[in-house]
Amino acid sequence: MREITYRQAGNEAIIEEFRRNKKTVHMSADLPADLRQEFGEARIRVTPVSESAMVGAAIGLAGSGYRTVANIRMATFGFVAMDQFMNQAAKITYMFGGQARFPILYRMTNGLGSSAAAQHSINPYSMFMNVPGLKILLPSTPYDVKGLLKTALRDDNPVISFEHMGLGGVKGAVPEEDYTIPFGQADIKRKGTDVTVVALSKMVHDVLAVAEELSKEGISVEVIDPRTLVPLDRETIRKSVAKTGRLVAVDEACQTCGAAAEILSLVVEDTKTFERLRAPTKRVCGLDVPVPFSPLMEQYVVPDREKITAAIREVMAYQGK
Amino acid sequence: MPLENKELVNLYRTMLTIRRFEERVSKEFFDGNVRGYVHLYIGEEAIATGVCANLLLTDRIVSHHRGHGHCIAKGADIRLMMAEIFGKKTGYCKGKGGSMHIADFGVGMLGANGIVGAGLPIACGAATAAQLEGKNGVAAVFFGDGGVHEGEFHEAMNLASIWKLPLIFVCENNFYAVNTPSKYAIAIDEIYKRAAAYSMPGMVVDGNDVVAVHQAAREMVKQAREGGGPSFLEARTYRWHGHFESRMSTDSRPPEELAAWKKKCPVEAMERKLLAAGVLTEAQLKEMNSQILGRIEEAVKFAKDSPFPAPEDALEDVYST
Numbered sequence: 001m002r003e004i005t006y007r008q009a010g011n012e013a014i015i016e017e018f019r020r021n022k023k024t025v026h027m028s029a030d031l032p033a034d035l036r037q038e039f040g041e042a043r044i045r046v047t048p049v050s051e052s053a054m055v056g057a058a059i060g061l062a063g064s065g066y067r068t069v070a071n072i073r074m075a076t077f078g079f080v081a082m083d084q085f086m087n088q089a090a091k092i093t094y095m096f097g098g099q100a101r102f103p104i105l106y107r108m109t110n111g112l113g114s115s116a117a118a119q120h121s122i123n124p125y126s127m128f129m130n131v132p133g134l135k136i137l138l139p140s141t142p143y144d145v146k147g148l149l150k151t152a153l154r155d156d157n158p159v160i161s162f163e164h165m166g167l168g169g170v171k172g173a174v175p176e177e178d179y180t181i182p183f184g185q186a187d188i189k190r191k192g193t194d195v196t197v198v199a200l201s202k203m204v205h206d207v208l209a210v211a212e213e214l215s216k217e218g219i220s221v222e223v224i225d226p227r228t229l230v231p232l233d234r235e236t237i238r239k240s241v242a243k244t245g246r247l248v249a250v251d252e253a254c255q256t257c258g259a260a261a262e263i264l265s266l267v268v269e270d271t272k273t274f275e276r277l278r279a280p281t282k283r284v285c286g287l288d289v290p291v292p293f294s295p296l297m298e299q300y301v302v303p304d305r306e307k308i309t310a311a312i313r314e315v316m317a318y319q320g321k
Numbered sequence: 322m323p324l325e326n327k328e329l330v331n332l333y334r335t336m337l338t339i340r341r342f343e344e345r346v347s348k349e350f351f352d353g354n355v356r357g358y359v360h361l362y363i364g365e366e367a368i369a370t371g372v373c374a375n376l377l378l379t380d381r382i383v384s385h386h387r388g389h390g391h392c393i394a395k396g397a398d399i400r401l402m403m404a405e406i407f408g409k410k411t412g413y414c415k416g417k418g419g420s421m422h423i424a425d426f427g428v429g430m431l432g433a434n435g436i437v438g439a440g441l442p443i444a445c446g447a448a449t450a451a452q453l454e455g456k457n458g459v460a461a462v463f464f465g466d467g468g469v470h471e472g473e474f475h476e477a478m479n480l481a482s483i484w485k486l487p488l489i490f491v492c493e494n495n496f497y498a499v500n501t502p503s504k505y506a507i508a509i510d511e512i513y514k515r516a517a518a519y520s521m522p523g524m525v526v527d528g529n530d531v532v533a534v535h536q537a538a539r540e541m542v543k544q545a546r547e548g549g550g551p552s553f554l555e556a557r558t559y560r561w562h563g564h565f566e567s568r569m570s571t572d573s574r575p576p577e578e579l580a581a582w583k584k585k586c587p588v589e590a591m592e593r594k595l596l597a598a599g600v601l602t603e604a605q606l607k608e609m610n611s612q613i614l615g616r617i618e619e620a621v622k623f624a625k626d627s628p629f630p631a632p633e634d635a636l637e638d639v640y641s642t
């Protein structure tokens with residue numbers, strides 16, 4: 001199969017869906033030249049640096065029958081439009097009793113790793129998870145980003161896709177033919193029997209590398225990528241933990257009230273799965289500080305392969321009383 | 322072009338319907354049948370009425386927290402409105418929205434909005450949709466003198482202007498945001514002058530004169546339909562009730578101010594005009610009034626007879642399926 005980058009794969013999804021459906025509009029603050037060339041000025045719109053206007057206009061367009069993509073770029077810029085995300089997009093379907101549909105895809109980049117410092121580095125998805133009404137995507141591979149975005153562009157709800165800024169150049173196999181990936185279906189990125197590691201976004205790649213290393217010592221790691229946080233595939237995670245008896249959740253986001261906490265909870269609160277646990281569940285997350293600029297500090301505050309390996313070893317070594 | 326008698330009567334009927342509807346809502350509130358935040362439009366009826374009379378069913382509006390008047394003027398069903406205000410399952414939003422979130426997408430009423438200023442970006446989207454549809458449609462957005470101090474206002478004004486959106490910005494200046502005088506809150510002397518900063522025509526009109534509002538809006542709607550872009554209308558008026566219905570009034574506006582404005586009642590002014598011009602007789606006015614009261618009585622009966630939603634209905638409509 002051909003290999004393309006994560007960035008290309010995302011772009012292909014937009015192009016293909018815009019070809020399929022003429023009632024689509026794209027908004028971003030910088031000009032996507034290729035889209036503009038193919039679909040024209042009316043549909044491919046450049047906004048001023050006005051995130052609230054962009055996020056809100058997407059709602060008005062969607063409520064008026066136009067499927068809309070709004071590319072915010074960095075998730076930190078999205079905070080400027082928090083009213084439109086949290087008070088409007090997330091709630092309108094519900095507040096109006098489901099009388100209208102709001103097919104919107106918001107795209108934002110998350111993550112850190114390029115000395116962008118605190119205001120350009122963040123993984124804010126758990127904040128959005130806490131406000132019902134938005135669907136949340138966290139694609140980690142070219143295949144996933146294309147399939148998930150295509151599903152988003154056929155879904156009738158506001159969807160936010162968080163695309164890690166460190167993944168844009170990552171290559172992977174992507175079929176030429178049309179496909180979609182259903183929301184709420186985790187992907188088992190590697191099968192294993194000793195420990196379940198649920199990894200989010202770019203961490204999937206680090207965890208896969210660690211799993212490969214540990215396999216040489218005979219530790220068999222099952223790597224689960226939820227792919228969508230809302231809806232979240234609880235079943236696949238619980239089933240895996242019931243099999244392995246061990247769980248580590250790895251997330252680049254800050255630890256407090258994060259998605260990793262949610263993943264641990266859904267395992268320990270489920271009696272059947274809980275009874276299968278052989279060790280305490282563990283999180284490997286970003287440290288609870290704003291992201292620092294200088295590289296050594298920046299690397300220090302996020303999970304790396306060493307920390308992931310240590311956590312897996314710790315749950316493997318646990319003997320109980 | 323002066324309005325025909327039939328149009329004048331329609332304007333009057335709409336204003337009177339809003340007035341009687343809200344008087345009844347107020348009564349039901351103090352009788353304990355309506356809960357929550359209920360912001361009444363009494364005293365301001367001429368604005369929604371005058372503007373919306375220029376709109377077609379396919380045109381779209383976005384409203385704010387004081388939204389009953391806009392709903393009625395755009396053609397919403399007062400039975401479904403009343404049921405929503407009562408929190409009933411048969412209401413526009415199945416009891417999920419209440420007074421502050423009534424919407425009827427079927428008549429182009431894209432929702433009242435509880436967040437000051439938030440409707441403006443959404444209206445930009447509705448106007449963009451109208452532009453894309455290419456059928457000379459327009460959108461109008463209503464907001465108060467307080468709304469002009471939100472960042473969303475400025476983003477939306479600018480965006481509408483650079484995109485030449487067919488959008489009428491209607492500022493309902495009732496001189497207060499809760500108890501804060503608009504004169505205090507604004508850095509320049511007049512609100513409508515802000516339009517100049519966004520290269521759009523701005524004008525001020527007597528918001529208690531429905532014919533004046535209608536005429537001003539007519540020009541703006543015409544310009545928008547012809548591709549001339551957005552306009553800004555400041556309509557000056559006064560709210561007769563407290564900021565919202567409450568037993569513990571915190572209204573600190575001078576009582577003599579209210580008394581003076583009550584003498585400029587938009588409904589009575591129109592009534593006098595119709596009588597003086599011989600458009601309607603006293604008897605016809607009486608007849609119209611009792612007809613409206615009858616419809617409202619029916620709406621209240623419908624609301625009262627309707628069931629409340631079941632508790633677990635709270636779980637529906639978070640997403641469109």
Ligand SMILES: Cc1ncc(C[n+]2csc(CCOP(=O)(O)OP(=O)(O)O)c2C)c(N)n1
Pocket residue numbers: 386387435436437438464465466467468469495497498499564
């Ligand atoms: C963002 C936001 N801030 C504060 C409020 C609380 N609030 C509700 S209405 C209002 C005053 C609005 O005044 P104005 O826009 O003039 O409208 P009016 O009530 O006079 O019709 C305020 C401050 C709110 N709903 N939203």
Ligand SMILES: [Mg+2]
Pocket residue numbers: 465466467493494495496497498499
């Ligand atoms: Mg006001």
